[in-house]
Amino acid sequence: MAADTDTEAGGEVPAGGLQGLFDRRLTGRSRTALLYGYLAVVFAAVLAPVIYTLPAAVGANLGALTQELYVNSIINSFALGLTVAVVATLLTTIAARFYRYVRYKNLYILFMTLPLFVPGDTHAVAILAFVKQVGITPSFWTLVVAHVFYVFPFAFLMVLATMAGLPQNIIAAAEDLGANEFRAFFDVELPMVADGVISGFLVSFLLSLNEAPRASVVGGRYETISGVILSIYGAVGLDPTLYALNVFMVVLALVIIAIILSLTVLRS
Amino acid sequence: MAASSSRLRRLEYAIYRAPFAAILLGFYLPLFSLVIFSFWERSGLWMEPAITFASYEQLFSTNAGQLVQSFQTGIATGLLALVLAFPVAYLVTFVSSDLQRMVILSIFAVPFFVSPFVRILLLVPILGADGVVNSALLAVGLIQEPLGFLLFTNLSVLIGALVSFMPFVIFTGWLSMEMMDRELKLAAEDLGAKPLTTIRTVVGPLALPGLLVGVLFVIAAAMGESIFPRVLGGTNAVSIGLMTQRSFSQLNVPFAAAVAVVSVSTYVSALAIIMRYVSLDKLFTAFQEED
Numbered sequence: 001m002a003a004d005t006d007t008e009a010g011g012e013v014p015a016g017g018l019q020g021l022f023d024r025r026l027t028g029r030s031r032t033a034l035l036y037g038y039l040a041v042v043f044a045a046v047l048a049p050v051i052y053t054l055p056a057a058v059g060a061n062l063g064a065l066t067q068e069l070y071v072n073s074i075i076n077s078f079a080l081g082l083t084v085a086v087v088a089t090l091l092t093t094i095a096a097r098f099y100r101y102v103r104y105k106n107l108y109i110l111f112m113t114l115p116l117f118v119p120g121d122t123h124a125v126a127i128l129a130f131v132k133q134v135g136i137t138p139s140f141w142t143l144v145v146a147h148v149f150y151v152f153p154f155a156f157l158m159v160l161a162t163m164a165g166l167p168q169n170i171i172a173a174a175e176d177l178g179a180n181e182f183r184a185f186f187d188v189e190l191p192m193v194a195d196g197v198i199s200g201f202l203v204s205f206l207l208s209l210n211e212a213p214r215a216s217v218v219g220g221r222y223e224t225i226s227g228v229i230l231s232i233y234g235a236v237g238l239d240p241t242l243y244a245l246n247v248f249m250v251v252l253a254l255v256i257i258a259i260i261l262s263l264t265v266l267r268s
Numbered sequence: 269m270a271a272s273s274s275r276l277r278r279l280e281y282a283i284y285r286a287p288f289a290a291i292l293l294g295f296y297l298p299l300f301s302l303v304i305f306s307f308w309e310r311s312g313l314w315m316e317p318a319i320t321f322a323s324y325e326q327l328f329s330t331n332a333g334q335l336v337q338s339f340q341t342g343i344a345t346g347l348l349a350l351v352l353a354f355p356v357a358y359l360v361t362f363v364s365s366d367l368q369r370m371v372i373l374s375i376f377a378v379p380f381f382v383s384p385f386v387r388i389l390l391l392v393p394i395l396g397a398d399g400v401v402n403s404a405l406l407a408v409g410l411i412q413e414p415l416g417f418l419l420f421t422n423l424s425v426l427i428g429a430l431v432s433f434m435p436f437v438i439f440t441g442w443l444s445m446e447m448m449d450r451e452l453k454l455a456a457e458d459l460g461a462k463p464l465t466t467i468r469t470v471v472g473p474l475a476l477p478g479l480l481v482g483v484l485f486v487i488a489a490a491m492g493e494s495i496f497p498r499v500l501g502g503t504n505a506v507s508i509g510l511m512t513q514r515s516f517s518q519l520n521v522p523f524a525a526a527v528a529v530v531s532v533s534t535y536v537s538a539l540a541i542i543m544r545y546v547s548l549d550k551l552f553t554a555f556q557e558e559d
Contacts, residue, residue: 031463032363035355035358035359035363036359038355038356038359039355039356039359039372042352042356043375045431046376046379046431046434046435047375047378047379048391048394048400048431049379049382049386049387049388049390049391049394049431050378050379050382050386050387052390052393052394052400053386053390091286091287091290091291092287094283094284094286094287095287095288097284098284098287099549101284105547105549106543106547106548106549108549109548109549109552110539110543110548111291112287112291113548113552114295114536115295116485116488117484117485117488117532117535117536117539118299118488118492118532118535119488119489119491119492119493119508119509119531120492120493120494120509121492121493121494121509121512121513122492122508122509122512122528122531122532123299125302125512125513125516125521125524125525125528126298126299126301126302126528127298128516129298129301129302129305129516129521129524129525130297130298130301131298132314133301133305145294148290148294149291149294149295152291152295157552160552160553161552161553164553165553180273180276181276181280182276182280203381206381207381209383210381210382210383210384212383212384212385212495213493213494213495213509213513225383226383226384226385229383229385229389230385233385233389233499238389238390238392238393242385242389246383246385246386246389246390249382249383249385249386250382250383250386253378253381253382253383254378256381257374257377257378257381260374261370261371261374264370
């Protein structure tokens with residue numbers, strides 16, 4: 001893997017050595033093959049934990065998940081994820097729509113995506129310290145706020161990317177023909193950016209469902225799947241139920257990614 | 269007509285400002301309150317208003333070593349992610365077909381959307397003494413006994429963060445390569461520059477600022493998420509996230525706040541420097557202007 005990296009990344013490699021080999025001895029086709037070989041290695045490394053789960057799925061005792069504790073935490077996580085996804089989709093769609101009127105676009109994007117650079121534990125401490133200081137009890141709703149602004153940059157960038165691709169003259173035409181801002185948005189623009197909005201919704205749901213550092217701190221007594229996994233791991237380590245929960249989460253993630261992929265690839 | 273149209277205008281105005289107000293109240297207000305809390309005094313089970321630099325003094329004296337070590341680990345992770353992600357970003361931008369690009373990028377999205385427990389807890393059986401990696405190396409005969417340094421060390425913390433967040437650098441790398449003027453690359457090639465020379469002198473420098481946005485995200489996450497050192501680190505593992513989380517659970521809120529203030533303001537300053545070389549609005553809408 002290290003050898004691959006040196007060849008590809010270049011920079012420090014002296015001319016005539018690896019670079020000479022890369023430039024002269026390899027034809028265009030074998031360079032492409034080398035790149036794809038490297039890609040396969042990176043895939044294997046990045047996906048190793050997911051791949052490792054799948055054989056375990058065969059022996060996994062999914063029946064164990066019917067216990068009340070797990071059923072409750074799964075229902076809680078879904079309720080949280082759906083609430084977060086609805087709120088985040090609404091806010092990010094409006095924020096992305098407003099982008100075209102903003103003068104300082106660079107600063108606007110920084111302002112909306114800054115939560116990306118605030119790690120989970122820091123964000124969790126900020127919310128918890130603040131709500132406790134002003135006298136709010138941590139609950140489902142404080143967790144919703146934490147999660148909405150955790151998923152916000154991701155959903156915002158997805159919707160923004162779709163809207164940036166719209167031909168501006170169509171919306172201008174709708175407005176010229178007398179449609180107000182709302183009609184122009186709902187009748188003309190929304191149908192064209194629906195894929196981006198739905199993808200943003202699904203991504204928000206999935207990110208909230210899988211989130212751990214905030215969920216285990218900010219929610220008070222609201223128990224999510226992540227909280228349950230963490231307490232099982234703390235008590236008994238990697239036990240079979242944990243594998244079953246992991247399999248469930250992986251399969252769910254793969255299904256949702258497949259939906260997003262079919263929404264985006266099949267249309268384009 | 270005029271009245272209803274001005275009412276509509278007001279509604280429009282209110283709706284467009286709603287996300288701004290929401291993020292200000294829900295995100296920035298709690299975040300900035302940490303600046304104030306970091307100057308407060310710890311008292312009993314909570315804290316009380318004061319103006320003291322005690323938390324910062326503790327951070328830069330007693331905990332200075334941990335702070336430096338955490339930044340070192342974070343920067344090492346970020347630079348490694350940059351080197352590893354660059355070829356993949358180059359591949360999806362300049363070599364793959366449109367369909368291949370979508371499939372490759374979607375596969376890289378998988379680890380990000382999978383539970384952190386799958387990503388991180390399952391690295392324990394993969395990297396452990398009788399884990400997948402060691403068994404494979406033993407079977408091939410490359411090693412005679414299991415490599416102990418693969419798990420519960422700084423290396424395994426670094427691997428965990430890389431596996432989790434490196435794909436983000438691939439995305440920003442792809443976006444920044446899409447954003448650059450392809451004619452420049454073609455011109456270099458037409459003038460006889462060899463592929464690696466083109467990468468080193470044209471593609472690399474032009475794509476670097478955008479790539480660094482992704483690298484900064486990796487550095488912040490690698491330093492700030494306490495789950496990596498908690499699950500994969502040894503007993504003496506240190507990180508910003510661990511410091512924040514531990515001091516908060518020991519009810520030293522002002523100190524946790526000071527750690528957060530120092531780390532987040534460092535990330536934001538670095539981002540401000542990067543933004544002098546790449547505009548975020550062009551970066552994040554880059555691939556649309558292509559079609």
